[in-house]
Amino acid sequence: MSKTAASVWSNCLEFIQDNISPQAYTTWFEPIKAIKLDKSILTIQVPSKFFYEWLEEHYIKLLKVSLQKELGSDAKLVYSIVMDQNISKKDPYTVKIPSSNKEKLKPQELNAPLHLESSKVKNPFIIPGLQKIKIDSQLNIHFNFDNFIEGETNRLARSAGKAIAKRPGGTSFNPLFIYGGVGLGKTHLAHAIGLEVKEKHPEKTVLYVDMQKFIQQYAEASRSNNRNDFIHFYQMIDVLIIDDVQFLSGKKGTQEVFFHIFNDLHQRGNQLILTSDKPPVDIQDMEQRLISRFKWGLSADLQAPDYDLRYNILKHKLEKDGMEIPEEVIEYIAKNIKTNFRELEGALNSLMAQSLLNKKEITLELAERALVTLIQTQRKEISIDYIQKVVCDYFKIPLEKVQSKTRKRDIVQARQLAMFFAKKYTNASLASIGTQIGKRDHATVLHACKTVKNLSETDKVFKGYVDDLRRKISAE
């Protein structure tokens, strides 16, 4: 009887089944179809590029041995990959790639595939036996767009979020990478997008997960040999929101698996929303290929709120809670609590508590007394990052320049001023200041501090810079 693609593949499968776990077999081999046999070349169809990469990475030896058993030492394997184009709503198409030839899978070649054919595979990611299940989105209904107040400092991120909620996966903001310091609304915005997607597209599966939870889940899945289930679970999500991705730093194994999940979801036009306390480039110990993917869509930062936004948020909160306090008190809080929204809410709550406990009306005097410690702590908590930002904004020079090795006079001056104020306003050691500002040593920082001091005594223009910056940094 002459061999056919199906008969050859069926024999290969028998051999493969004997050599791997039943779960791995169901996951990675059952969805494959043998579609063509041409002399000693067998073409198999796999449901996605991710599938192909996984097979090449994990099962190539097994595939080779089984195929050579069937077709002799000349045996060759060709993959036909189903490329599902969710974004453009085109029919899925396939790309043919010979085995162990990953370099052929460069993006430009995917755009101009070697061979196109329509495919009947509707959803290659419904693995047999694993249906799309109802997933609790883990979204917090209190973090919605209605109570996310818009201002200059969050406008871009908010608008991108709104656009995504309208067309998840269909905008160029994929992934949306939201970054910013503590308490500036990253988590709130991420939830708000998720909630609005659910409202507008109830059929979409949305999941919010904290990166620490993801890491923990993955560790448990690996321990109990459920790695594939873990991956499949995430592959079923239409809108995946991951909070605090910076926690992936240094976690090599989880980075690897996250990379595959990211690629798979992105390739199928599913939406990814990531938040982080820093921009992609500043995340330490993160694989370059992940960093570059984080930058594929839109990186939008949430900056420290300006006065108007602080004021509006206070007004909104008071209205929501049905509270009234004198206008001058609202203005006092908005003027003095500047770092983030959490502090702002904390200040208001603490003021209300004091007024209730002491049975005193809320007045400016009470506010001044109640918030004195908080305001002082805030002043002390000026960060080196913040100082560098103020200095760079003031001289209109990019932060990378200050961080670089350049010895250009104006940059050296800005760097020295940042070091001087970091010494003045933070508790960081000279060595730590040096590391954070341009990777210099402690002697350079010491020299910078002396230079700034000397120059401000002898140079009027320079003294003007120092005074301006002092006012801006300490917001006197």
Ligand SMILES: Nc1ncnc2c1ncn2[C@@H]1O[C@H](COP(=O)(O)OP(=O)(O)OP(=O)(O)O)[C@@H](O)[C@H]1O
């Ligand atoms: N634009 C906004 N309008 C109204 N409330 C806001 C806004 N931004 C943040 N908040 C509120 O401020 C608090 C802190 O926000 P959130 O937890 O989202 O910050 P975060 O950036 O995720 O902080 P962290 O980095 O510490 O996780 C929350 O109570 C949130 O509802």
